[in-house]
């Protein structure tokens with residue numbers, strides 16, 4: 120708990136209406152979309168960079184932990200205030216400051232919602248492409264801090280590829296302007312890149328300059344169904360190897376298909392695996408036909424096409440609905456984000472998918488696999504009864520095996536959702552040769568370790584702790 124004099128000081132900075140201390144507010148701001156939870160001491164909702172600067176300066180002086188928070192949709196515990204302290208809710212900073220089409224950039228405050236920005240850019244026939252599944256709610260600040268991406272990364276890249284510059288309040292309260300408003304910049308250290316993926320551990324982002332792209336005028340979608348999951352994986356690497364780069368190439372296994380059909384009544388083909396493929400731009404129709412041929416040659420049982428907007432929307436709805444639908448797969452199961460977004464080199468996808476299924480069978484648990492297979496990014500969701508200790512124990516072992524498999528296949532433990540708590544032990548294995556350098560950077564910028572402490576390289580112990588499920592767990 121914070122001393123009353125400090126609480127009063129913090130409330131003074133943002134005003135009483137923008138400081139929350141009720142039990143309900145503290146409890147609900149202890150969550151993000153991960154399995155973890157911890158209650159903060161206070162939630163502050165600043166409106167300006169100047170207010171943030173005052174808060175950070177005080178937090179640093181008093182050594183109070185501080186966690187910046189956007190929409191709280193992070194899946195690995197990044198926004199959970201593990202050591203209590205201040206949750207800095209950035210969502211009031213939601214102004215799109217400028218859109219400069221001839222210069223190909225826009226400047227936004229960090230609390231702007233991804234979908235809102237794209238609605239405004241669409242009026243100019245432009246967009247900010249990363250397309251996370253959470254795009255209707257997640258913030259630009261959260262996307263930059265995690266380097267979010269999504270189904271169009273295969274063609275358009277991730278958030279980092281669009282960050283030209285940003286304003287940051289550093290952990291000691293200093294203001295820093297990083298990067299430029301130009302498309303190119305070779306002027307020294309690319310510190311704006313250092314902030315990408317920093318997960319709130321190196322400072323608070325208060326403004327972002329983003330590169331923007333013209334909206335493609337045409338889109339076409341194909342749905343290929345396979346009776347064999349491994350063959351579908353081979354289909355993915357064959358498409359890429361032939362040099363046709365779709366704007367999206369998604370895979371769903373049978374668990375995910377069943378879950379979506381059950382929860383959303385979408386009537387997708389009951390197959391071992393589906394590939395949902397999108398081509399865009401002037402050659403979209405030719406590209407999708409070429410891709411369909413490749414799917415056939417790799418054993419696809421059926422392929423359908425559409426450029427009808429409603430039908431494309433229905434298919435994408437199915438893909439976007441996988442995550443929530445998985446929680447309704449079985450009566451007492453929930454889907455938890457563990458080992459949820461590793462990436463492997465594209466040619467290793469068939470091996471990875473088969474290995475994940477084998478791991479699930481050996482541990483007697485259900486795992487749904489889906490994801491942006493076109494760029495090697497696979498999601499697995501573990502379905503378990505959160506009341507059952509043995510389910511958690513099996514899940515932990517399975518997750519360990521999944522990550523070890525991914526590292527053996529020369530992959531990475533996170534392609535887009537970041538590290539936080541749930542992936543920290545395996546990030547340390549993957550990046551062991553860079554850990555010391557990472558720690559030095561963190562210590563140099565954040566001498567008192569106030570910014571989002573205990574995460575990534577600082578995490579110690581099992582990931583099955585600080586769980587969000589407060590009810591009593593059964594032994595079975």
Ligand SMILES: Cc1cc2nc3c(=O)[nH]c(=O)nc-3n(C[C@H](O)[C@H](O)[C@H](O)COP(=O)(O)OP(=O)(O)OC[C@H]3O[C@@H](n4cnc5c(N)ncnc54)[C@H](O)[C@@H]3O)c2cc1C
Nearest residue numbers: 189190191192193197252258260261264267268318319324
């Ligand atoms: C249904 C669902 C689908 C999803 N799909 C995708 C997907 O397709 N691709 C993907 O990449 N992710 C996905 N995610 C994960 C998540 O939505 C993204 O990582 C998103 O970018 C997080 O944004 P946020 O605003 O919710 O950030 P938060 O969860 O609030 O915060 C995330 C991290 O960013 C830090 N942070 C936030 N704002 C700032 C700031 N201003 N300055 C410094 N640090 C800051 C926080 O401290 C925290 O460490 C999904 C999540 C859900 C629930």
